[in-house]
Amino acid sequence: MTRRLHEGTPGEEVWRSSGRSGLRVTVLDPVADVDVLHDWVTRPHAGFFGLGELTRDELRATYEFVASLPTHHAYLVRTGDDPVALAQLYHPEDDPVAAAYDVEPGDVGAHFFRGGDSVGWGVLGPALVEFAFSLPAVERIVVEPDVRNRPAVARTAAMGFELAGEVRFESPHGPKHAMLAFLTRERALAAVTQPASG
Numbered sequence: 001m002t003r004r005l006h007e008g009t010p011g012e013e014v015w016r017s018s019g020r021s022g023l024r025v026t027v028l029d030p031v032a033d034v035d036v037l038h039d040w041v042t043r044p045h046a047g048f049f050g051l052g053e054l055t056r057d058e059l060r061a062t063y064e065f066v067a068s069l070p071t072h073h074a075y076l077v078r079t080g081d082d083p084v085a086l087a088q089l090y091h092p093e094d095d096p097v098a099a100a101y102d103v104e105p106g107d108v109g110a111h112f113f114r115g116g117d118s119v120g121w122g123v124l125g126p127a128l129v130e131f132a133f134s135l136p137a138v139e140r141i142v143v144e145p146d147v148r149n150r151p152a153v154a155r156t157a158a159m160g161f162e163l164a165g166e167v168r169f170e171s172p173h174g175p176k177h178a179m180l181a182f183l184t185r186e187r188a189l190a191a192v193t194q195p196a197s198g
Contacts, residue, residue, distance in 0.1 A: 002137035004108050005073045005089050014075070015131050021079070023119070023127045025087065028074040030063035036076075036083050037063070040115035048149040049113055050173040071095070077124070077131075084116040085124055089132060092142050100167035101180055106139030108132055125159045129188050139185050144178035153179045160191045 006014040010029035017023040028037075038059050041051040051059060066074050071094035077085040088111040093103045112128050114121065132141045145152035147166055157163055161181035168177050 004091065004106070004135055004137050005071075006075070006135065007073070010067070015134055017127045017130060019127065019130070021119070021123050021127050023084075023124070024078050025075045025131055026078060028063060028067070028076050028086070030060045030067060033076055033083070034060040034063075036115070037086065040086065040113065046113070048146045048152065049111075050171075069094075075131075077128070079119055082116065082118065084114065084119045085128070086113040086115060087111070087128055087131065096169050096171050096176075097142065097144055097178075100144070100169040100178070101142075101164070104140065106137060107142050108138045108140070109142045109144075111143070121155055121158075125155070129159065129183065133185055133188060141183045141188075143181050143183075144176070145181075147177050147179050156181045159183070160187060162187070 006025070008014045008027040010027055011032060012027050013024055014027060015025040034056050038056045040046060041049055041054070041059065046052055051062070054062065063074055066072050072088065072090040075087045076083045077087055090109045092098055092107050092109040095109055097109055110132055114124055129141065132138060143156055143161060144167065145156055147153065156179070161183045164180040164182055166177065167180045168175060170176070
């Protein structure tokens with residue numbers, strides 16, 4: 001199978017933005033990064049991410065399990081050495097979301113979580129899209145934010161994703177009512193190359 005996920009050792013840099021943002025991506029280290037993650041996922045706005053009730057040890061164990069899977073990978077997005085976001089990419093055919101839609105070759109599922117306040121979504125969003133598409137085998141990004149998380153759904157549309165409607169499926173955290181959305185490589189490229197109006 002052609003590779004759709006960046007691989008590396010914990011803490012290893014696997015990607016760097018080609019733009020001026022200076023953002024880079026490292027493989028999540030479940031041990032070294034657990035304090036940062038625990039601080040993020042226990043904040044009030046992180047409720048929909050579903051990890052806020054976990055202790056540090058439980059959170060570390062969760063991401064050690066993710067790291068053991070060839071189909072699901074977690075990464076930290078950094079500006080310099082400072083972590084600013086968590087990115088989780090996965091094979092949708094090996095995830096519960098596969099029950100909600102017809103997975104196509106080249107699909108990559110994504111969860112994006114902004115943890116720090118130093119980089120806004122206007123910079124972070126395009127960089128995350130660029131990262132997800134940085135391997136040639138990836139043809140489409142699939143996301144499924146909770147429908148109750150209206151800011152995330154609005155942000156998804158603002159990032160160029162096409163909203164495909166509401167779906168329901170069983171997730172590790174129980175039944176999920178989500179907004180399914182897709183971003184093709186062609187659509188993302190067109191958004192980047194579209195001339196500015198005015």
